[in-house]
Amino acid sequence: MDAAKEKVYNGYLEHLLIKGLAKSTVELYAKEAKSFIEFVDDLESINNSIVYNYLQKYSHLGNDGKNKHGSALRVFLRHLSKNVYFNMNKVNIPYVKGSRKLPEILDQDEFIKRLNELKKTAEMSNSWKIKRNYALTILLYATGMRVSEALAFDRNNIENGWARIDSGKGLKDRVVPIAKEAVEALDAYMRTCPFPLGKGFFVNYKGTSMSRVQVYKILKDSIDLNPHSMRHHFATHMIINGCDVSVVSELLGHSSLITTQIYTHIKKPQLLKTVNACHPMAEENINA
16 A cells, blocks of 8 residues: 555544444444555546446355445545545445344243343342343343443443433434333442443453453353344334334434334234234234
């Protein structure tokens, strides 16, 4: 990478850091930008043909993978056109229709059973780490937080039954209700933890902030689920119990309601039951 390109790359990296994006997002965007910069001969002469040829390196990926890299490149090109090369050619990177599917979701009874077993273990144990594991698990489920948001969480962000969530994805902070049981679990962990706790509330045995890998291992060992599926369980159980999709979208911190539409199909059994109970043609046995 020559000096001119390196200057552009460093400027973009600084731009990403200023935006306050999650570390994983910054790494993804920066890696994509560096790959593209090294691919092209002249950044000022970028056009659709060059971008198309570059993206062919991802032709073996599924639609979701293509969209991930395409989105990352789109952010970089937008930065170039707004902040570096003002007369740059307009480039279009179309989205490829993906096939988003929800992970397997436990029914509420089975999920609550596992959660209660973990709660009982935490209450009977003197280990601060076991209390931490339960506090982390119930926080994710009670609020629908992203893992990155939980790792940056501060107990001081809870007041009068509400939790302020600092978004790590360049979005505005949001405030969500938090169950009393979750607050009690957090306080039990805080009372027994031998290390000072602030932002980065969940710490490892060294007293330093936990990593995503550590969170994954804790959730897998404690409740046999991965961290992000906790967010899906939060949304799914809310909708099954009658919560409007737009409310769930706000609680999850989605920037668009479209992102939350993935959950709408789960109401089909409830809708069918309602129609069969209330519609005049119910006797004709409407089926799914």
